[in-house]
Amino acid sequence: MWEKRLVFVAALVPAVVWGAFFCKAEKPEVVVYTSVDQVFSEPILSSFEKNTGIQVRAVYDVEASKTTGLVNRLLAERENPKCDVFWNSEFAQTIHLKKTGCLSPYRSPSVEDIPFRFKDAEGAWAGFAARARVLIYNRSLLNPDALPRSIFDLTSPGWKGRVAMAYPLFGTTATHMAALFSVMGEEKAREYLVGLKANDILIVDGNSVARDVVVEGEVPLAFTDTDDVEVAVHSGKPVGMVFPDEAGLGTLLIPNTVAMIKGCPHPGEARRLIDTLLSRETESRLSFCEAAEIPVREGVPRPSHVPEISSLKVMEVNYGEVAENVQKAALFCRGLFGR
Amino acid sequence: MKLPRLLAPALFILIGLLVLSPLTAMIAGSFAARSAAGDGSTAHRGLDLDGRLFMPAQRSLAIASGTTVLSVLLGVPSAFFISRAHFSARTRKLFSILSLLPALIPPYIHAIVWTHVNRMIKPLVGLDFHNIWGVMFILSMAYYPFVALTTRSGLDSVDKNLEEASLLCCRGWRTIKGITLPLALPHLFAGAIFVFVFSLIEFAVPDIMRVHVYPVEIFIQYSAFYDERSAAVLSLPLVAVSFGLILVQKRIMKGRSFVQPFAGLGGKTAAHRGRFLSIMAASFCFFLVLLSVLIPTGVLICVAGPVSTYIQALKSSGEEIGYSLALACLGSLAALIPGFGAAYIRERSKSRGTALLFFIGLLPFAIPPVSMGIGLIGAWNHPFLDLVYGSSLVVVLGYAARFLPFSLLMGSAGVKQLNPGIEEAALLVTGRWTHILAKILLPLMRNSLAAAFFVVLILSFGELGSTLLVIPPGRETIPIKIYNLMHYGADGTVAALCLLTSGIILSFFGLFLAMERKLGKGSVV
Numbered sequence: 001m002w003e004k005r006l007v008f009v010a011a012l013v014p015a016v017v018w019g020a021f022f023c024k025a026e027k028p029e030v031v032v033y034t035s036v037d038q039v040f041s042e043p044i045l046s047s048f049e050k051n052t053g054i055q056v057r058a059v060y061d062v063e064a065s066k067t068t069g070l071v072n073r074l075l076a077e078r079e080n081p082k083c084d085v086f087w088n089s090e091f092a093q094t095i096h097l098k099k100t101g102c103l104s105p106y107r108s109p110s111v112e113d114i115p116f117r118f119k120d121a122e123g124a125w126a127g128f129a130a131r132a133r134v135l136i137y138n139r140s141l142l143n144p145d146a147l148p149r150s151i152f153d154l155t156s157p158g159w160k161g162r163v164a165m166a167y168p169l170f171g172t173t174a175t176h177m178a179a180l181f182s183v184m185g186e187e188k189a190r191e192y193l194v195g196l197k198a199n200d201i202l203i204v205d206g207n208s209v210a211r212d213v214v215v216e217g218e219v220p221l222a223f224t225d226t227d228d229v230e231v232a233v234h235s236g237k238p239v240g241m242v243f244p245d246e247a248g249l250g251t252l253l254i255p256n257t258v259a260m261i262k263g264c265p266h267p268g269e270a271r272r273l274i275d276t277l278l279s280r281e282t283e284s285r286l287s288f289c290e291a292a293e294i295p296v297r298e299g300v301p302r303p304s305h306v307p308e309i310s311s312l313k314v315m316e317v318n319y320g321e322v323a324e325n326v327q328k329a330a331l332f333c334r335g336l337f338g339r
Numbered sequence: 340m341k342l343p344r345l346l347a348p349a350l351f352i353l354i355g356l357l358v359l360s361p362l363t364a365m366i367a368g369s370f371a372a373r374s375a376a377g378d379g380s381t382a383h384r385g386l387d388l389d390g391r392l393f394m395p396a397q398r399s400l401a402i403a404s405g406t407t408v409l410s411v412l413l414g415v416p417s418a419f420f421i422s423r424a425h426f427s428a429r430t431r432k433l434f435s436i437l438s439l440l441p442a443l444i445p446p447y448i449h450a451i452v453w454t455h456v457n458r459m460i461k462p463l464v465g466l467d468f469h470n471i472w473g474v475m476f477i478l479s480m481a482y483y484p485f486v487a488l489t490t491r492s493g494l495d496s497v498d499k500n501l502e503e504a505s506l507l508c509c510r511g512w513r514t515i516k517g518i519t520l521p522l523a524l525p526h527l528f529a530g531a532i533f534v535f536v537f538s539l540i541e542f543a544v545p546d547i548m549r550v551h552v553y554p555v556e557i558f559i560q561y562s563a564f565y566d567e568r569s570a571a572v573l574s575l576p577l578v579a580v581s582f583g584l585i586l587v588q589k590r591i592m593k594g595r596s597f598v599q600p601f602a603g604l605g606g607k608t609a610a611h612r613g614r615f616l617s618i619m620a621a622s623f624c625f626f627l628v629l630l631s632v633l634i635p636t637g638v639l640i641c642v643a644g645p646v647s648t649y650i651q652a653l654k655s656s657g658e659e660i661g662y663s664l665a666l667a668c669l670g671s672l673a674a675l676i677p678g679f680g681a682a683y684i685r686e687r688s689k690s691r692g693t694a695l696l697f698f699i700g701l702l703p704f705a706i707p708p709v710s711m712g713i714g715l716i717g718a719w720n721h722p723f724l725d726l727v728y729g730s731s732l733v734v735v736l737g738y739a740a741r742f743l744p745f746s747l748l749m750g751s752a753g754v755k756q757l758n759p760g761i762e763e764a765a766l767l768v769t770g771r772w773t774h775i776l777a778k779i780l781l782p783l784m785r786n787s788l789a790a791a792f793f794v795v796l797i798l799s800f801g802e803l804g805s806t807l808l809v810i811p812p813g814r815e816t817i818p819i820k821i822y823n824l825m826h827y828g829a830d831g832t833v834a835a836l837c838l839l840t841s842g843i844i845l846s847f848f849g850l851f852l853a854m855e856r857k858l859g860k861g862s863v864v
Contacts, residue, residue: 031812038823057813062803062822069807072561072709076368076716082729082812096565169563205546208825216458231827330563338391338551 027055030269033070034087035061036256037227040291041087048276054269059083074102074261081263084270087256087277091127092175094257095323098124104262106271110278117319118255118296127255127319128278129286129293131225132312133176134251135242136211136232141220148221150245155195164202164210164222168193168333172207172225172254177333178325179252179317186328193336203337215239225254227291234290243312250315255296256286343772347684347692353677354700357740362702364717365710368567392556396576398471399553402545403538405475406482410534413479414486415527417627420620421487422494423519434624435491436845439793441631442484443841445801445818449481450547451825451833452635455642474548478538480631485537485794486530489749492790493526494519496756511616525752532584533745533794536704539577553577554707561709574707581704585748636838643834652835656820660840663817664847666731667799670738674795675788677739678746679753683780686754697747704744708804711741715809733809734816738799745798746791753787793848800844 034041038060045056061070071093074083078100086103088094097103098120105123118127137147148154154163166173180189202219204210210222211229215237229241243251258277260270276282280300286293287302294309295302302308420426421434441449453476457468468477497519505514520527542554554577560570643649653660678700685697703711715737719728727733757780765775781788803818810816817840824833 033812037827038820039827055813057811059810059812060815060819060823062807062819069709072565072713073716073808075565076713076808077720080720080722082720169559174563204549209547327564330559334559334563335391338395 028053028266028269029055029057030084030266030273031057031059031082031264032085032087032273033059033061033074033083034089035070035093036087036089037291040227040286040289043289044277044282044285048273052272052276054272056273071097075100078102081261082265083261084264084266085273085277086259086261088258089131089256090172090175090254091125091257091319092178092323092326094125094259095120095320096326097259102262103259104264104267106260106274108271108275108278110275110280113280113297114278115296125257125259126274126278127257128296129283130253130255130296130309131172131227131291131293132243132251132253133172134224134226134229135221135244136214136224136229136239137221137242138214138217139238139240141217147242148244149242150248151223152192152245152248154201154221155192155199157199159199159221161200161202162219162221163196163199164204164213164219165196166207166210166223167203167205168337169330170206173223174326174330174333175254175322176223176252177329179315179322181325181329182317182322183249183315189329190332193333197336211239227293230292231290243307245315246313250313252315252317253294253296253309253312256293342684342688346680347688347696350677350680350684351692351696354681354696354743357673357677357736357743358699358702360718361711361714361740362706363714365567365706365714366571368713368717370568392553392573395551395553395556398545398550399539400580402471402474402478402541402550402552403535405471406478406538407531407535409475409479410483410486411527411531413627414483414530415490416623417483418487418490418494419515419519420624422491423515424620425617426620430621434628436848437628437632438487438624439484439848440628440841440845441480441635442482442488442797443844444481444635444837445821446478446481446541447543447547448639448821448833448837449477449635450544452638453477453480454547455638456634469549471550474545474550477544477548478534478541480635481544482534482537483627483631485533486527488790488794489526489530489533489752490523492749492786493523493752493756495786496526496753497522525755526749529748529752532581532748535584536581539580540707557707558709567710567713570707570710574710578702578704578706582698582701585698585701639834639838642830643838644831648831648835649839652832652839655832656817656836656839659815659817659820660843662731662814663800663840664843666734666738666816667796669735670742670799671792671795673735673739674742674746675750675792678743678791679750679784679788682747682750683754686751687759697751700747701744703741706741708741708802709808711737712805712808715740715805719809728809729811731811731814733811734806737805737809738795738802741802741805742795742798745794749787749791749794750784753784753791756787757783797844800840 032045034045041058041060045058048054049056059070059073070086074081074086074097077083081102086094086097094103103124107123108126111119111126114126114128118130120126135148135151148159153159168174168177177189177193180192184192202213202222204213204222207224207228210224211232213219214222214224215232226241229239232239245251256277258274260267260274264270280295280297283293283295283297284301287295287300287306292303292306294306294312296309298308298310417434417438421431421438426434444452453468453473457466457473460466467473501518501522502514505518509517540554542552542558545552546555553573557570557573557577560566560573681693681696681700685693706714715733716728719733719736721728727736761779761783762775765779766772769775801818802816803822806816807819810819817836821833821836824836
């Protein structure tokens with residue numbers, strides 16, 4: 001008797017748990033993998049769901065995987081794709097996916113007014129709503145007149161041990177290093193990075209940590225992205241940001257990118273979602289949220305604290321070339337900054 | 340001893356599906372990546388086996404060794420005092436539960452808590468946790484309960500008559516040294532090995548504390564170079580070290596008998612009386628609870644702020660908490676069945692086949708979570724297997740595969756303490772294995788089963804690396820949610836969620852204890 005009850009309970013419990021948690025009704029749907037912070041991407045995906053009746057099933061990445069978890073997943077799923085749309089918070093990995101044959105070209109009508117440099121010539125991906133690589137500083141520790149104007153000032157003795165940066169093998173910091181390789185040439189970029197290392201730059205785990213060490217006053221200045229600074233400013237932290245090299249190389253812009261996955265299970269729904277993501281409305285929403293992303297098109301409604309793209313001195317880069325340099329720069333940085 | 344004919348083949352198939360299929364897919368995938376790269380221009384760019392790897396490897400080994408020693412130094416006395424000191428039943432239960440609490444808080448949360456503490460005390464005493472010693476301390480705070488839990492499981496299974504007989508003629512210390520500790524040694528080693536391997540493959544805490552360790556090099560191969568093959572090559576030393584440890588454990592146990600005729604049946608423990616011992620035990624347990632529970636909880640409460648934060652956290656993450664708990668329970672059950680099955684046939688039939696099965700079951704020990712995730716995709720992502728890969732079942736299989744070694748080792752320690760004579764006698768009487776399983780094996784192994792269930796449950800609940808790669812679209816586990824909030828800088832919500840999830844697991848644990856008490860089968864803690 002006892003064992004019959006045991007077998008009954010052992011069979012019933014998993015069945016009930018399974019039924020309660022894992023069974024869902026069928027609906028038209030689109031599967032999106034996104035490395036954009038959930039707090040920013042979820043409201044946009046929910047609006048799409050509400051407006052179109054298409055259920056959005058999202059997989060979000062986390063900073064712990066250095067935003068490459070989903071890229072590894074997409075590469076592993078290549079033979080039997082489950083994802084329809086990849087919405088990436090940067091561009092280098094999207095270009096890597098294109099190179100490995102994971103993307104399918106789609107020219108959305110929404111990309112018409114997006115500047116040429118922010119979209120792929122073959123239509124494999126398109127960029128929108130950019131973040132900028134900036135310097136965050138602690139307002140209690142640095143006066144405005146003491147702020148550096150260029151990232152190249154940071155190799156001078158005055159900044160020794162006073163600057164932080166995320167580990168430059170991952171995320172936007174890796175992309176930033178690759179951009180330096182691309183625009184300055186390999187030799188000069190290496191020289192600059194050696195200078196940073198010699199000046200005892202503090203290497204930390206991720207851009208949000210770089211922001212936090214400045215917020216806490218451990219160092220007065222750090223490299224990070226605009227969204228990280230905006231989140232801190234929004235929560236009342238005594239920090240500000242500098243768009244560096246306005247008289248030189250300019251500030252690197254890192255746009256969101258969106259792409260359709262080759263052989264995706266719901267291509268029709270995927271196109272509709274891509275159209276929505278690339279629209280001016282989405283760019284505007286991303287500039288009004290806490291991430292305060294910079295619209296790549298002129299005239300998109302934005303809050304006053306988000307600069308118009310034309311007001312910035314933007315680093316002139318070829319995104320394809322930057323993506324080519326990511327691994328080269330990463331190899332060099334690993335040797336240099338391997339802690 | 341004669342085992343059911345189909346048991347071993349069934350376990351081979353089950354463990355093969357769980358472990359070998361993702362492993363084979365991972366290896367095949369890495370070679371496919373190599374062929375695709377052709378000239379090697381993209382693959383293996385990150386792997387250069389120069390002296391640069393030596394320092395991170397040395398640091399990882401130092402961290403793993405230091406953490407294991409510290410966890411044993413904290414966990415074993417804690418388990419012993421709770422199990423054997425002359426405490427009232429209520430005090431014993433209180434310390435039992437409190438000593439498990441740190442394991443319910445993920446290691447990265449411990450790291451965040453001690454970073455907050457570091458910020459407060461650094462200007463006062465100059466103590467900085469951002470170094471190898473800080474990492475050892477933080478990991479020990481998170482992992483010593485695993486040593487305590489497994490050691491207690493061993494202590495509870497020791498035949499109390501032996502200890503009581505010894506206490507009649509010898510001093511307490513001689514009884515501990517001569518009887519109690521040697522009999523609980525398999526469990527203690529199982530716990531120590533868990534901690535060593537956890538610490539060896541851990542990189543979230545070292546990364547937060549700015550210490551560059553070997554697993555980061557593996558992660559770099561995936562994340563910076565998309566090079567599965569080099570990552571697999573770099574994982575090999577971890578696999579070798581883990582297997583080496585298992586062999587050491589086997590060697591230490593060789594020739595010793597851990598079979599106790601009345602294992603698990605004794606209700607009361609053999610208490611070591613004495614006022615000094617009781618005071619010392621209570622002080623030690625309280626100090627440990629203060630360091631590992633009260634300080635982290637206090638910091639989390641301060642960071643979480645008002646009650647509204649908890650309400651908001653529960654509202655926004657209630658579904659994720661329930662989903663994670665359900666997945667962890669199912670994953671734990673799925674790991675328990677093959678783990679204990681393989682451990683049982685390994686102990687009862689010393690054939691090469693069962694030895695092979697045991698070692699296959701241990702393989703996931705040192706496979707990095709990302710590799711396991713990629714292997715799971717390769718193994719289960721096929722059009723005809725959509726029922727698995729397209730649903731949460733793949734996450735459950737991932738948990739079962741990743742944490743099978745823990746179930747296997749704890750099962751092995753539990754089976755070692757069973758007397759095969761009882762099973763043989765029962766087989767002569769009934770001839771039915773289901774009877775023997777239900778009436779003898781499960782009741783006698785309930786402590787080991789319960790301990791393994793909770794260890795795997797807790798580990799599954801906090802799993803992130805492979806879950807992220809196989810989670811079905813539209814679903815989210817609580818660690819993914821917490822990590823996302825951490826990046827967003829929502830410290831209050833993160834702290835509230837950590838406290839809430841710990842509370843829920845604790846309630847779940849309490850419910851289990853109440854059920855066990857009602858069934859009149861004694862207690863696990």
